[in-house]
Amino acid sequence: MGLILAQTVRTIASFLLLYGVLIAGSFLIAPKDRATDILDTSLAPNTVYATATKYLFFNRGTLSPPRPRVLILGSSDADLGMRPEQMQGNIPCAQVSNLAIGNSNATEIRQTVDLVHFVQRPEARLGNTFVFGVWYGVFGDSKDRWPASSRKNAETDIDLELYRYGFYRHTPEGPHSLLPPSWLPMEDALIRPFIVAEAVARQLTGKLRGEFFIRPPNRTEAEREAAHFSADERRAATAYWYAQLGRKDDISSDEFSEFENTIASLLDAHERVVVVDLPIPQWHQEAMAYDAKYHQRLPDLLKKFGGRQGFAFFNLSDLNADDDYSDEVHPKPHLAKIWAERIGKTVNSVACHSSEAASRQQPEED
Amino acid sequence: MNFTSPLFYAFLFLTVLAFHVSAGAAYRKTVLSIANLVMLASFSTAWTELLPLAAFLVLGYGLLRMVSRDRTTFTMAASLLLILLVYVFLKQFFFLKAYTLPFAYTVIGLSYILFRMIHLIVDVSAGEIAVAPSPLEYFRYTCHFLCFVSGPIQTWQQFKNDEANLSAPLNSELVLAAFSRVATGLLKVAVIAATAHYLFENVSVQIFLPDAAGGSIGFYGKYAFSAASYTAYLYYNFSGYMDIVLGVGSLLGQTLPENFDRPFTARSFLEFWQRWHITLSLWFKAYVFTPLMLRLVRLVPSPAATAYLGVLCFFVTFLLMGIWHGSTSVFVIYGFLMGLGASVNKLWQVGMTSTLGKKKYRLMQDSGIYSALSRGLTFTYFAMALTCLWVYSLDQLGLLTKRLGFAGVGSALVALTIGYALLYSPCQLVLQGLKAVALRMRLRTVPAENMLVASRLLLVLFVMGLLNESPEFVYKAF
Numbered sequence: 067m068g069l070i071l072a073q074t075v076r077t078i079a080s081f082l083l084l085y086g087v088l089i090a091g092s093f094l095i096a097p098k099d100r101a102t103d104i105l106d107t108s109l110a111p112n113t114v115y116a117t118a119t120k121y122l123f124f125n126r127g128t129l130s131p132p133r134p135r136v137l138i139l140g141s142s143d144a145d146l147g148m149r150p151e152q153m154q155g156n157i158p159c160a161q162v163s164n165l166a167i168g169n170s171n172a173t174e175i176r177q178t179v180d181l182v183h184f185v186q187r188p189e190a191r192l193g194n195t196f197v198f199g200v201w202y203g204v205f206g207d208s209k210d211r212w213p214a215s216s217r218k219n220a221e222t223d224i225d226l227e228l229y230r231y232g233f234y235r236h237t238p239e240g241p242h243s244l245l246p247p248s249w250l251p252m253e254d255a256l257i258r259p260f261i262v263a264e265a266v267a268r269q270l271t272g273k274l275r276g277e278f279f280i281r282p283p284n285r286t287e288a289e290r291e292a293a294h295f296s297a298d299e300r301r302a303a304t305a306y307w308y309a310q311l312g313r314k315d316d317i318s319s320d321e322f323s324e325f326e327n328t329i330a331s332l333l334d335a336h337e338r339v340v341v342v343d344l345p346i347p348q349w350h351q352e353a354m355a356y357d358a359k360y361h362q363r364l365p366d367l368l369k370k371f372g373g374r375q376g377f378a379f380f381n382l383s384d385l386n387a388d389d390d391y392s393d394e395v396h397p398k399p400h401l402a403k404i405w406a407e408r409i410g411k412t413v414n415s416v417a418c419h420s421s422e423a424a425s426r427q428q429p430e431e432d
Numbered sequence: 433m434n435f436t437s438p439l440f441y442a443f444l445f446l447t448v449l450a451f452h453v454s455a456g457a458a459y460r461k462t463v464l465s466i467a468n469l470v471m472l473a474s475f476s477t478a479w480t481e482l483l484p485l486a487a488f489l490v491l492g493y494g495l496l497r498m499v500s501r502d503r504t505t506f507t508m509a510a511s512l513l514l515i516l517l518v519y520v521f522l523k524q525f526f527f528l529k530a531y532t533l534p535f536a537y538t539v540i541g542l543s544y545i546l547f548r549m550i551h552l553i554v555d556v557s558a559g560e561i562a563v564a565p566s567p568l569e570y571f572r573y574t575c576h577f578l579c580f581v582s583g584p585i586q587t588w589q590q591f592k593n594d595e596a597n598l599s600a601p602l603n604s605e606l607v608l609a610a611f612s613r614v615a616t617g618l619l620k621v622a623v624i625a626a627t628a629h630y631l632f633e634n635v636s637v638q639i640f641l642p643d644a645a646g647g648s649i650g651f652y653g654k655y656a657f658s659a660a661s662y663t664a665y666l667y668y669n670f671s672g673y674m675d676i677v678l679g680v681g682s683l684l685g686q687t688l689p690e691n692f693d694r695p696f697t698a699r700s701f702l703e704f705w706q707r708w709h710i711t712l713s714l715w716f717k718a719y720v721f722t723p724l725m726l727r728l729v730r731l732v733p734s735p736a737a738t739a740y741l742g743v744l745c746f747f748v749t750f751l752l753m754g755i756w757h758g759s760t761s762v763f764v765i766y767g768f769l770m771g772l773g774a775s776v777n778k779l780w781q782v783g784m785t786s787t788l789g790k791k792k793y794r795l796m797q798d799s800g801i802y803s804a805l806s807r808g809l810t811f812t813y814f815a816m817a818l819t820c821l822w823v824y825s826l827d828q829l830g831l832l833t834k835r836l837g838f839a840g841v842g843s844a845l846v847a848l849t850i851g852y853a854l855l856y857s858p859c860q861l862v863l864q865g866l867k868a869v870a871l872r873m874r875l876r877t878v879p880a881e882n883m884l885v886a887s888r889l890l891l892v893l894f895v896m897g898l899l900n901e902s903p904e905f906v907y908k909a910f
Contacts, residue, residue: 069604070452070602070683071449073611077889084886230897231897264897280634302643
């Protein structure tokens, strides 16, 4: 037995030595970014974190200091249509961060809120104004969005990031971090070699994967502005969203409830919520019954939260001209500016001018 | 237990440690018996799920005792028939779907337990095994926790040799070699096979899209790539698992038989099967091919017919071996393709030998182009036949065949054969070069070996994190 234990020790020691060298090497290849005050998940591809979820997971510590914050959440249309740099000018009292993750559903939006709360003390949370950009596509069940063929238990992208490195464990109440928030930089350092390896692998294989695998197109702003969505593309898009919603007759009640519960818990904790009903092009509204079903549920949501302090609802239903969209859901850059302008003004009234916001700002003014 | 889960390796490690607490043979046999029980239990969530397997084992032992008392051909044949009927019922072959037990149960390892049972029954009946095993020996042999999931298929004699040497001491070289072999196995399963599987999944999914355009070069290419990547996945997954099993086995005083010997260097389909899943091939040779051949030669004693009888026996043997791989109807097609490959290969050998003569045929086989193309064709035929293992149903196979057409099948066959023939030699040169460099740099010192083991484990961890999946052992499904 002694021989086996000795060999085990030698193997572990060699492993740790090699891993230590790799950690040092990974910081040489990709030094830690300078700390910033805001987050913008759309910048993820330009960082070593490569994906929005990894970027959010490891950089959320940025959101810890107590200060007024506007946090944009939603899927890719929220990411493209509610740009922080375009909204910031209209919201002078708070820092605008974009935490949107492409293809999010309501479950993943709630998980994003949880990730933020994990790094914030209760007094810091009082400064939050969550802006949820939603449309029918956000209300698809996880098991349809991430089917068993690719994810055994319908894990969201955030779930994957939580459990991938063993820093979280499953509990009946949901993911539980094994380490306190102050350890996030250490977690980052410990798995830095993985992060760098993934970024390098993505860089090296990106072109090949784009060529041979089915991947969404990666287009520039100019290409999106000039895009024309053909009849064939429309057919493919409706088939895609039909599948994403599980080929059912209605949007998911569970996901809608999850969204309502998220709003309720935030309002109960005196955080502010702005729900933005994001428009889609008219042809898409007409082609998919889901859009009407989704809109049928909104009055109930407004009835529940409409009168509550710190809640606002806003829609952009007049902005649904087909030509203003680069595909079935994403606004072209010129429309995105209009979205950001209008949404920014509404968010400003909630984040900077509500009575709660005023009382929150009082201590700082003192 | 997932074979790439930390739990599995914790179980292996604890078993090895427990095994070495004492050198007493009786103690070590007890540890191995407990390990077998734990492994079996790990594949069920309720004890009732193990009942059919337990009944199957008890039935097998009862028949074995009966055969040891009455060594007539009739008793042996009746025992084999009964055990096969129960096996086919429990495995739920496609023609038996209407008849099933009223509760869920596990069939994992059933095939490999069957192989060992048949081996025992036949050899005890024939007097090759003089004394029938005791119940505990029978349990340790048929349910060997390292082998019962998918081999290697030890013979009873090999098992007895291992049991006789259970108290043999280890040395540090053997321990390091065992760790190294396990690390290599993990590397094959979690890095090479997982990467091949990732590529396969992402490309093959496009073949079955509702709007996939069959009849195009791009479609043929995707099919050929899927077939090749699945073959790589299957080989590295299976042979990697065997490395783990053999490595751990050596720490438990077991000299388990090798199951792979560079199968893709084979220059014919028949040679391929002498290198791929070797213990399965040997089992089928011993218990299907040879008895069948002997019977047919007795029926048709003409020497001129012997070679052609061999062709027929190869067809039947490989047909059965193919069908054994699964319980759905698509495996009948797979078996037919295996049988066709083996029998055509044998016919070619017979035809070429009689046309050219043995010497000229051997010269031709050794020529560069013939060798390269033979290797390419062997790989390609096997890879394309394996399509049956990843299409899952006859409908899907029909759809794929329709979309490919003769042109697609032919194009994939030619492209893969030539591609493999062209790539084989440069790849071999690179591998030999790497080995030579390692030797010259004296990478064979103990610290260097330890670093190599650690680097393999590190690579495993990286790729598992990158692909974000813990690959399963694919052959346990067969």
